[in-house]
Amino acid sequence: MRDFLRRLRRSGETARPPHAWLGALGGLALLALSTVFVIGGLELGTGTPRRLGTGAFPVITGLALAILSLAVIAGDLRDSSEAERPDWISFAAIGAALAIFALSVGRIGLVPGVFLATVTASLPDPSLKFPGKAALGAVVALGCWGLFIGLIGLPFKPFAWN
Amino acid sequence: MDILTGFGQGLLVALEPVNLLYCFIGVFLGTFIGVLPGIGSMAAISMLLPLTFHLDPTAALVMIAGVYYGAEYGGSIASVLMNIPGTPSSSITCIDGYPMARDGRAGIALFASAVASFGGGLIGMVVMAVLAPALASLALNFGPTEYFAVILLGLVAASAVSNGSPVKGIAMVVAGLMLGTVGVDITTGAERFTMGIPEMRDGVHLVIVAMGLFGVGELIVSIRANAAGAHQNAIDYARFYPSRKEWKAMAGPVWRGAGIGSFFGALPGTGQTVASAVAYAVEKKLSPNRANFGKGAIEGVAVPEAANNSATQTAFIPTLTLGVPGSASMALVIGALMMYGIVPGPRLLVDHSDLFWGLVASFLIGNVLLLILNIPMIGLWVRLLQIPYRYMYPTIIVLICVGVYSVNNNVFDIWLTLAFGWAGYLMRLFRFEPAPFLIGFVLGPMMEEQLRRAMLLSRGDASVFLTRPISGTLIAATVLLLAWSLFAAMKARRAGRPALALSDE
Numbered sequence: 001m002r003d004f005l006r007r008l009r010r011s012g013e014t015a016r017p018p019h020a021w022l023g024a025l026g027g028l029a030l031l032a033l034s035t036v037f038v039i040g041g042l043e044l045g046t047g048t049p050r051r052l053g054t055g056a057f058p059v060i061t062g063l064a065l066a067i068l069s070l071a072v073i074a075g076d077l078r079d080s081s082e083a084e085r086p087d088w089i090s091f092a093a094i095g096a097a098l099a100i101f102a103l104s105v106g107r108i109g110l111v112p113g114v115f116l117a118t119v120t121a122s123l124p125d126p127s128l129k130f131p132g133k134a135a136l137g138a139v140v141a142l143g144c145w146g147l148f149i150g151l152i153g154l155p156f157k158p159f160a161w162n
Numbered sequence: 163m164d165i166l167t168g169f170g171q172g173l174l175v176a177l178e179p180v181n182l183l184y185c186f187i188g189v190f191l192g193t194f195i196g197v198l199p200g201i202g203s204m205a206a207i208s209m210l211l212p213l214t215f216h217l218d219p220t221a222a223l224v225m226i227a228g229v230y231y232g233a234e235y236g237g238s239i240a241s242v243l244m245n246i247p248g249t250p251s252s253s254i255t256c257i258d259g260y261p262m263a264r265d266g267r268a269g270i271a272l273f274a275s276a277v278a279s280f281g282g283g284l285i286g287m288v289v290m291a292v293l294a295p296a297l298a299s300l301a302l303n304f305g306p307t308e309y310f311a312v313i314l315l316g317l318v319a320a321s322a323v324s325n326g327s328p329v330k331g332i333a334m335v336v337a338g339l340m341l342g343t344v345g346v347d348i349t350t351g352a353e354r355f356t357m358g359i360p361e362m363r364d365g366v367h368l369v370i371v372a373m374g375l376f377g378v379g380e381l382i383v384s385i386r387a388n389a390a391g392a393h394q395n396a397i398d399y400a401r402f403y404p405s406r407k408e409w410k411a412m413a414g415p416v417w418r419g420a421g422i423g424s425f426f427g428a429l430p431g432t433g434q435t436v437a438s439a440v441a442y443a444v445e446k447k448l449s450p451n452r453a454n455f456g457k458g459a460i461e462g463v464a465v466p467e468a469a470n471n472s473a474t475q476t477a478f479i480p481t482l483t484l485g486v487p488g489s490a491s492m493a494l495v496i497g498a499l500m501m502y503g504i505v506p507g508p509r510l511l512v513d514h515s516d517l518f519w520g521l522v523a524s525f526l527i528g529n530v531l532l533l534i535l536n537i538p539m540i541g542l543w544v545r546l547l548q549i550p551y552r553y554m555y556p557t558i559i560v561l562i563c564v565g566v567y568s569v570n571n572n573v574f575d576i577w578l579t580l581a582f583g584w585a586g587y588l589m590r591l592f593r594f595e596p597a598p599f600l601i602g603f604v605l606g607p608m609m610e611e612q613l614r615r616a617m618l619l620s621r622g623d624a625s626v627f628l629t630r631p632i633s634g635t636l637i638a639a640t641v642l643l644l645a646w647s648l649f650a651a652m653k654a655r656r657a658g659r660p661a662l663a664l665s666d667e
Binding site: 057061062068103105110148 | 571
């Protein structure tokens with residue numbers, strides 16, 4: 001696992017492609033989004049100029065975004081600068097921390113949910129060993145228990161089996 | 163009601179123990195989060211917004227305002243000590259603040275920054291107290307056509323004068339407007355783009371969008387940035403108080419910085435970063451000590467801090483009187499007010515004058531708190547900066563999770579936050595600014611409502627936007643601004659540099 005992470009981290013340090021492709025990809029994503037809103041808006045009905053229908057605003061904004069995304073794609077394809085270096089490890093770890101919290105807070109309670117989310121979020125940092133990550137998780141979990149349930153009185157269950 | 167009576171009434175509101183307490187909590191927590199490198203006022207407000215849901219509107223707004231200027235001040239601490247601006251607007255403070263710190267004058271630089279922020283904040287508050295009622299009484303004559311035109315101008319200003327490409331900025335605003343249509347249409351009751359998910363019927367919650375785009379998105383970026391070495395140099399904090407000569411050198415720049423900051427803060431779309439940059443440039447031309455700018459001149463710390471903080475206060479003028487935010491942070495303020503059923507706009511001063519004047523007076527109290535909190539607590543912020551980031555960011559992510567979950571006790575909100583967090587990171591990767599997206603999202607429903615009303619009143623004649631004098635003027639200003647920003651971007655592209663590296667949150 002550690003080797004895999006190290007290799008993944010190193011892969012981000014190699015030469016990067018030009019920003020043009022990434023920028024165009026962003027423009028394409030916006031174009032797809034605008035298509036969804038234009039089609040959805042037309043299905044909802046645009047009404048008349050006097051009484052604009054439910055779908056009128058999504059169609060107007062969708063068409064505007066479609067034109068703008070074409071301009072974005074055209075502009076970015078001419079961009080020869082180096083692309084930003086993505087940090088996929090942090091991207092995945094933070095996403096996983098949120099997902100674990102979402103999956104666990106209702107099922108096993110706030111304290112274990114916070115513990116697991118903290119440990120997961122800390123995974124991208126190799127300078128903190130696993131016992132350190134676990135200790136951090138425990139401190140944050142107990143702190144959240146004290147602060148949110150004890151002090152603020154939010155209606156969370158510290159442990160779901162309570 | 164004249165200004166002094168209003169301010170007196172506001173002072174009574176702001177001095178109520180509960181408002182005083184939340185002002186203190188806001189300023190403290192705002193500074194705490196603003197100190198963390200790379201995490202700005204936008205993320206600070208997003209993270210702390212759920213805490214205000216249980217408060218009455220005045221206390222909530224006072225706390226949010228405290229978080230806002232606390233975070234802006236906190237940003238300057240990281241700038242001075244580590245050369246890492248905590249907020250984009252404090253990047254100008256780095257230019258002279260960090261050399262002062264390296265020179266063993268970190269304490270004086272932090273003190274100068276606190277005093278200049280205080281001076282700038284006070285002047286900004288006076289400008290707000292004088293200008294806001296005048297602007298509000300003018301805006302009382304606005305109909306839906308004028309409102310639509312004002313919102314359009316605000317949206318274009320906020321997107322076109324942003325970082326890099328104005329086309330991308332406007333695209334983000336439009337995408338935000340589209341997201342604002344998700345949920346039940348209040349006019350017809352029809353569901354729009356809810357994908358059959360019951361939780362989406364009320365639309366996407368502002369806290370989720372803000373926490374995802376700014377809290378989670380910024381955090382993912384900051385992990386590598388801070389691991390790369392946010393190391394502090396050995397700095398001497400022993401001396402805090404400036405000498406008489408240094409006090410004298412600061413006085414002029416504080417006035418000039420506050421004047422420039424007040425002007426730019428009140429304009430939609432420019433905000434604190436532009437204010438700080440312009441104030442610094444002007445001071446560098448005027449100062450007799452200009453040769454030392456960039457090498458640790460105290461004027462170079464005082465002027466951007468005064469400009470930044472006065473702009474922070476005057477940014478509330480268009481936000482509260484017209485309902486048009488100049489920045490994403492102000493869009494959050496509008497969103498928070500709307501959650502309480504208070505519609506920002508000219509009626510706010512009439513219908514909720516206690517809230518408006520209470521907020522103005524809380525600026526005075528907040529700035530005093532900022533000063534008395536920060537001078538003795540500089541040591542604490544320094545120690546906070548020394549905590550390794552590997553302990554900080556997992557804690558912050560958990561606070562975001564709990565904050566989002568506390569809004570509705572619904573895990574679906576956390577999944578949405580995850581989606582917006584990833585979207586926020588990808589936006590940065592694709593070089594799109596998330597701030598215009600949030601402004602569009604907040605103003606979208608308002609803009610749609612005004613458009614529908616205007617079209618109904620004009621019996622479907624769209625030319626009304628051009629023929630009515632105020633809206634026609636505003637639309638012309640919007641077109642001119644758009645043309646100017648596109649021209650500036652093209653000129654910059656030819657010269658091979660970014661259009662305006664001055665974006666605000």
